[in-house]
Each structure stands twice: as C-alpha cells, then as structure tokens.
Amino acid sequence: xxxxVPLDPVHDVGLKMIKRALEEAGxxxxxxxxxxTPSEIIARAEKIRPSHILVSRTLGYxxxxxxxRLADLxxxxxxxxxxxxxxGGMAVRPELAQExxxxxxxxxxxxxxEVVAFIEGRPAPSEQCEEVRSKKDLTAGYTYRFKDxxxxxxxxxxxxxxxxxxxxxxxxxxxRAEIRHAALMEGRSVGEDYLALCDEVVRAAxxxxxxxxxxxxxxxxxxxxxxxxxxxxxxxxxxxxxxGLVLFVQYGTGCPFMDVAHIKAAVAWGADGVVHxxxxxxxxxxxxxxxxxxxxxxxxxxxxxxxRAIREGLEPxxxxxxxxxxxxxxxxxxxxxxxxGADLTKINIAYGSLGGGTDPERLAVDGVAxxxxxxxxxxxxxxxxxEELSGVPAGKAFASMLVMAALAKKVGARPILQPLFCKSPxxxxxGYMSDNYVDFNAAKVLVLRDILDAPVWPGAPVGFLTQxxxxxxxxxxxxxxxxxxxxxxxxxxxxxxxxxxxxxxxxTAAARxxxxxxxxxxxxxxxxxxxxxxxxxxxxxxxIYAQICDALTEAQKAPSFVQAIYDGVFGSREDGAHxxxxxxxxxxxx
Amino acid sequence: MTLSHALSRVLDAIDIETFFLCGSAxxxxxxxxxLLLGLxxxxxxxxxxxxxxxxxxxxxxxxxxxxxxxxxxLAGTDGGDVA
Numbered sequence: 001x002x003x004x005v006p007l008d009p010v011h012d013v014g015l016k017m018i019k020r021a022l023e024e025a026g027x028x029x030x031x032x033x034x035x036x037t038p039s040e041i042i043a044r045a046e047k048i049r050p051s052h053i054l055v056s057r058t059l060g061y062x063x064x065x066x067x068x069r070l071a072d073l074x075x076x077x078x079x080x081x082x083x084x085x086x087x088g089g090m091a092v093r094p095e096l097a098q099e100x101x102x103x104x105x106x107x108x109x110x111x112x113x114e115v116v117a118f119i120e121g122r123p124a125p126s127e128q129c130e131e132v133r134s135k136k137d138l139t140a141g142y143t144y145r146f147k148d149x150x151x152x153x154x155x156x157x158x159x160x161x162x163x164x165x166x167x168x169x170x171x172x173x174x175x176r177a178e179i180r181h182a183a184l185m186e187g188r189s190v191g192e193d194y195l196a197l198c199d200e201v202v203r204a205a206x207x208x209x210x211x212x213x214x215x216x217x218x219x220x221x222x223x224x225x226x227x228x229x230x231x232x233x234x235x236x237x238x239x240x241x242x243x244g245l246v247l248f249v250q251y252g253t254g255c256p257f258m259d260v261a262h263i264k265a266a267v268a269w270g271a272d273g274v275v276h277x278x279x280x281x282x283x284x285x286x287x288x289x290x291x292x293x294x295x296x297x298x299x300x301x302x303x304x305x306x307x308r309a310i311r312e313g314l315e316p317x318x319x320x321x322x323x324x325x326x327x328x329x330x331x332x333x334x335x336x337x338x339x340x341g342a343d344l345t346k347i348n349i350a351y352g353s354l355g356g357g358t359d360p361e362r363l364a365v366d367g368v369a370x371x372x373x374x375x376x377x378x379x380x381x382x383x384x385x386x387e388e389l390s391g392v393p394a395g396k397a398f399a400s401m402l403v404m405a406a407l408a409k410k411v412g413a414r415p416i417l418q419p420l421f422c423k424s425p426x427x428x429x430x431g432y433m434s435d436n437y438v439d440f441n442a443a444k445v446l447v448l449r450d451i452l453d454a455p456v457w458p459g460a461p462v463g464f465l466t467q468x469x470x471x472x473x474x475x476x477x478x479x480x481x482x483x484x485x486x487x488x489x490x491x492x493x494x495x496x497x498x499x500x501x502x503x504x505x506x507x508t509a510a511a512r513x514x515x516x517x518x519x520x521x522x523x524x525x526x527x528x529x530x531x532x533x534x535x536x537x538x539x540x541x542x543x544i545y546a547q548i549c550d551a552l553t554e555a556q557k558a559p560s561f562v563q564a565i566y567d568g569v570f571g572s573r574e575d576g577a578h579x580x581x582x583x584x585x586x587x588x589x590x
Numbered sequence: 591m592t593l594s595h596a597l598s599r600v601l602d603a604i605d606i607e608t609f610f611l612c613g614s615a616x617x618x619x620x621x622x623x624x625l626l627l628g629l630x631x632x633x634x635x636x637x638x639x640x641x642x643x644x645x646x647x648x649x650x651x652x653x654x655x656x657x658x659x660x661x662x663x664l665a666g667t668d669g670g671d672v673a
Contacts, residue, residue, distance in 0.1 A: 170663035214657065227662045253602075257664065261601055296658035469638035471649065504635045506657055508603045 002027050002119065003050035005041050009065060011058035012090060018054065023114035025120070030360030038070040042077050048084070052119055055102075056089040062258025063091035064100070071100050088115070105460070111438050133317040135343065136246050136272070138455045138491045139380045139414040144405070148451040151402065151550040154552035159406035162561040166368035172197040172286055173362075174369045177331035180288070181373075184304065184339045189290060191195050198287030211517055212281075215301060218292040222257070223309075226292075230260050234268050245485060246319065246492035246518060250461060253506050254295035256306050260313035265509045269516040273319030273343075275460070275494060276310070278302045283327025283356060284582050288336065298506065302333060307340035317415040319343045324370055325384055326356025328583050331369040338377030344416075345374055345381040346460075347408075350400030350570045354577040355387035360565040362583035367404075371413045380414040389464060389575025394444055395547020400570040401547065403561065405454060416455045419444040421481050422464035425576060432540060437466060437477075438484060443534050443540035445488040447548070450541075458485045459494035471514050472499035479518030486523065487531045495519060598662035600654040605637065611645040617644030626652050 004019055006012035012034050019029045032041065045053060055070065057063045064544055074080050079103075087097050088106035097105025104118055114124045146152020147312075179194045195203045211217060218226065249271045251259045263274050281301030292309065293301045300306060305320065314320055321344035324333035325562050330347065337345050349367035353360035374381050383404045385397035401417060408415035421441040427433050432440045435441060445456055462481035467474040475498045485493035498514035499507040551569055558564035572576030606626065610618045619636045626634035631652035639648040655661045 214658070221662075222664070229664075248616045255659075257661060258602065258655075260658045265601070294658045296656070470640060470647075471638065499637070502637050504637065505651065505653055506602065508605070508651075510603070510605065 001047055001048060001050040002029045002054060003028055003045055004031040005036070005053060005055045006032065007036075007038075007041070007055050007070065008059055008089075009035045010245050011089075012056070013533075014058075015054065015056050018112045018115050021116050022119070025116050027116075027119070038066065038073050038588070040251075041070060042073045042079065045074070045079055045083070046077055051083065053079075053083055053085045054084065054115065055087045057087065057091045058089050060091045064096065067092075067096070067102075068100050068351070071102065075101075081568070084119075086115070086118070092411070103462045117293040121208050123574040124141065133272075135317050135319055137380075138246060138319075138344075138416055138457065142455050143453045144409045144415075146406075146451065146452045147453060151451050151548060151552065152406070154549075154556060155402040155406040156410075158403045158552065158555055158561050158564075159410055162364065162403070162407060163368065163410060165560055165562065166365050168590055169365045169587050171362055171365045171369075171583070173328055173331050173366045173583075176287065177335045177369060177373060180332050181335045181339075184335070194287070199285050199514075202285060202287035202289060211289065211293055214296040215293050218256070218294055223292050226257055226260065226309050227312065229257065229264075229268035231263070231311060233315060234264055245490060246272045246484075247482065247516075248273040248275055248319070248457075248459070248492060248494040249350075249512055249516070250277055250494065252279075252298060252299055252300045254279070254297055256292070256294060256300060256309050258506075259300050259310055262507075262509050262512060263310070263313060263318075266512045266516060267315055267318055269513045270520050271318075271516060273321065274314070275321045275346075276300065276302075276307075276323060276342075278323065278333075282329065283358070286328050286583075288329050288332055302336060304336060304340065307336060307342075311341045321345060321382075324351035325380075327358055328362070328366075330363065330366040331373055334370045334373040334377070334379070334381075338373065338379055342379060345370075345379055346384055346418075347371055347374065347381045348383045348385070348401065348404055350388045350404070350565055351384050352390060353565050353580050354571045355390050357580035358582045359584040359586075360562050360579050361587050363580070364562045364565075365587050368407065368411070371408050371411050374408075375411050375413040378414075380416055380455075381408070382416040382418040382459070384418045384460055385420050386460065386464075387424060387571050387577055388420050388424040388426065390571065390578075392571035393426045393544075393547050393575065394419070394424070394440075395544040396551045396570050396575070398444070398448065398544065399548045399551035399555070400565075402452065402552070403555075404438070405452060416457045417452070418457050418459050419448060420460070420464060421458045421462035421484065423466050424464070428465075432536075432546050434538070435534070438536040439482070439533055440540045441481070441484060442488055443537050443544055444488065445485075446502065446537070447541045447544045449489075450545075451548070455491040456488075456492050457494070458488075459492075461494045461496035461500070463496060463500070465496075467496060467500040469501045471511065474498040474500055475514045476522075478515040479520075479522035482519045483522045483526050484531075487526075599656055601663065602655050603651050603653045604631070605649055605651045607647070607649045609645055609647050612641075615639045615641040615646050618648045622648045622650035626650050 004015045084103045086104045094105040183190045249266045292305045322342040323346040324339035324345040352363045383401045406413045495509035497507045499511035554569045555564040634652045637649045
C-alpha cells in the first residue's frame, strides 16, 4: 500500500497523476485530501501501515518547517522503521529531502514514471531511453517523379547536358576522392600521389606532422578520453518534438571533444540528427588532413579519425550528416563521410558556386562526382539553397536545385530538397514579410511539392535573419519556424541555437538546449493543429513558380549549365551572387 | 562542493542574465562586463543587451572552456557524471 499525502492547502494534481501511474503499474494506493495537519497524517499512516508515503508540497511558504515537523512525528511514531518516506513537488529539491532525512526527493519536472520506477527499485526512465527510436529514412516513399511535366522536362534536359559535360572532365578533387577511397579500403594513409594534388599547407602537414595554424593534434590521453566520452550512452530523455518531423541541429565547435559533448546534450534534449560543420578554410584548401585534430575556431576539421570519433559518440538512432557542398574537397568529403558511416551529406553545385566561393566549372565537375559517390554509399543528400542569403531570389535558387535533383536521380542518388526559411534580401526588398513570416516560407514548400515528388527538409537552419541576440526571441522564432515546417508536412528541419545571431564566440551547449526546448514547447502547444495561410501565400507561390520557369528557360539558352551559372541565370551579380574563384582553372579534360 | 570543482564541470561557458536599472544600453554593457571581471573571469563578453524604460535586460558570457583548449571536465569522463 502506498499512501499519497498532499501536504498543502489545495494542491494535489501531481499526486493524482502519480496515483494513476502507480495503479496502472499494479500498486494499491490511498490518496489523502489536502490540508491535513502533520499529526492527522501520521495518525492515518499508523492505521494504514503503508510501505511508502509520498508527500507533496507545492507552496514554498514554510515548506521546510512543515516537512521537518512531519519527519519528526514519523520518527516518534516508529513509522520510519517500516516505511519509506518520499517528498516531492514544486517546493522540494533533492537536497531538502536529504537534509530532512527523507528517503528521496523529487523536484519540479519529475514525471510519474520516475516515481513509479523509484518505488519499484528500477532506474529512472530518463536514464534508459523511454522512447525506442530508430533512424528514419527521409527519402522513403518518394518517387522523384516530376509532377509538373514542363518544369521536369527543362530540369531533366539541363541535367543530361551537365552529365555529358562533366563526364569529359576531371579535377584534383575527383582524383583525390579515388585515392582516398582506395586508401580507406586498404586501411592505410594516403601517399605522395595524393599529396601531389594538394595545397602546400596540406602537404606540409602530412610530411612534417605539423598541423595548420590554430589546430593541434589531440594527445593520446585526450584520444582515450574522447573514446570513453563517446561510448557513454544516455538515450533520448525528451520525447520527439513533433510527430514525423525529424529535428536536426548543427555542430562544429572546432573540437571533437566539444562536438561529442554538445551532440550528446542536444540529443538528450530532443534532437534526432546532427549536421557536421567544417572550417571555412577547409573548403578553400585542396586536400583533406589526417589525424585527431582540434581547431581553435569555428568548424571541426574533417579527417578520417575525427569523423570516426564523432561517429562513435552518436547514439545508434541519431542521423548524421556530413556536409560536402561548397568547397574544393566535395567528392572526397562524400567518400570520407560514406566510409565513416554518415547517413546523409549535402551537395549543391549552384549554391557552392554562388554562395560558397568555389568556381562554378570546378564545382560542377566535383559535384557530379560527389553525387555518384553518394549513390555508391546509398547516402541521401540535401540540396541546400542558402544562396538566397546573398540575395538570390528563391525561384532562381529552386531552379538550380531542381536541376540538381534531376541529375541526382539520373546517377541513382536520393536528393532531398532544402528550401531555406529565412528573411532573405529578396524578402526584405520586396516587403514579402511585412505582415508575417509564414506565407512566403510556406509558398516555397507548396511550390516544390507541386513540382516534384521528393522529400523536403527546410533549413539550414530555419529562421535565418529573423533571430536576434536575445535568447528568448531567438528561441521562440526558431521554435515557430520549426513548427511551420511541421505544419507544411516537411520531412525534417534543421534549427539553429539561440546563439544564432551572436558572433562573439563559440555556440554554447546551453544555447543549443534553448532552441530545442523552444521547439518542443511550441510543438506541444500546437499539437496537430493546422494553420491558415493568407491570400498572399498563393501570390508568392506563383511568383516563385514563375522565377523557376524563367530561370530554367533562360538556362536552356546558355551554351551549358555551367555557363548559365557564370552568366547569372541562377543568381546574378545584381542579385548579390558572385561566381566563386576558388579552384578556377583546375579542371582538365580527361 | 568547491568553486573550482563546479567550474571544472562547466562544459563551455557561463552566462549571467540580469536586469540593470540604468540609463543606457552602454551603461548596462559596462556593468555586465565589470560584474564578470569582478567575479574573476577575464574572457568576458556581452551577448545581448536591450534597453527599455527603467533599465536594460542583459546577458553576459564568459567562456570557461573554449574549443581546442584542454578541458577540466575531461577527467570526469572515465567514471564521473559529466557529459
């Protein structure tokens, strides 16, 4: 028998919930009414002779005194010798229970299942992963059929042309990817043939063992600690935030240790997947490094050892994306990601050329090779469209994204469309969000759904240029953007931390938990409700669709897809996009 | 439980949030930094500050462990209760 005691004038809701959970678990219970004195409670306890007494206290006023009085009376009556006494409620902290000699104390936020587990002598559910999770295939069920035949025809033809064009060319990155793959298959380091295709800084790191500036090798002790840290499994303490919607967070603190620690915190707070960020200089440097490397600034260095260490630190059900979209190591990054067990990667020739600083010709050759590698590893990839942040209209970005999707399908890969939910320059200049942040973002998803049967993963992250440095504002707007993705039936969403608008230092673990908490609270608030768009959403959908059609038609008139990028068809200098220069002149005919 | 023990278990940073009664955001910024410096933290910055009415809501931060550093909390990963 378990005696439930609300030691409070009125509050007994928590105990009623615990009573129900205990009875469902097969326990007999008696719930006393509120507002009984300690003496009256002890008298009832002597009569009932329970195995446990659960006392709740909500009011902070005189909580310690009243609980102490109850403990003294229980001692005097000999109840403590045969009964376990537990306190809980808003006014209780575990330290108070210990101080007053109770057997346990449960503070705010305790779930009924935790109390039941304690009474039954089991570990708390939060430590054993209440919810059984499995990795979700974001591409399952999609046919990649163009529902809009006219757009599909244009995209397919441009993809065919690009495939033929790229098939006649190669680059240092394409060749390095082959060498890296062979080395990984044979479990060895790369050799001089690889280094001949690298920049001097990479060659020096291999030959002298001296890592680039602001990086250092982890000591053997640190490597051991990292492995130990990675093996600690915590499960998913929080339930999924939104039914069916897979929630991704980004990491890339620079240090594999910090990354693993942040990942474990984020996953415990409700993240389903994580996205690896590498340093920006990595995208501008020919060649990838090896070894256990930590970096003092943003972005975690991609090496086989670092990726493996991070992989070992992931819970088995956590989706892991390694980005390969924007630099001079695109195909090799996909190879490394595939060998390291990544679930997803990220490739987009147009974005990497217009927003990532890489020469369009170079990234076109590398991007096609990267897609082929992604297909070989059966690794889906998102087609990111963050060139919108440079000022490229959404429709132009989507036009190239649809060509990438058609291309991916042709090489047997599984692409995921990634519209950016953001207050972009196009939106600001056009006043498209003067009333709300919903209609224009919703129009993006609606237009893509109309054109292609493919998964949609808004990112990355959602809410760009809407977040401020205030963590409440930042978390709330992030939570609402994530819910918008859910309302629109998206398959996944990538969210920022509440440090999104802060540039003075690394993102903190607390900032990651801020937005995860906000997403969960917002999703809980809305549940399965729907939203109603204003008439503006339809106007935006037509605008974006017209931009897509215009860009694809214009691209067909260009000598090649690549030339169309140089010519500004998918984002012009007037828009704010500039073709990148990294890797220019490095493509050669086969 | 000592201060040094608690600091060793800070994963990365400590944020202090408060509301200063003050005349400007700049004054709030200076007070927040002086507060952290006075507590002995040299690596201090103001993450956000907003001035309205009688004062400013401010959040200041100090990084205890920056990426790439040698973390005090690593010692706990073999059997402690961290990370």
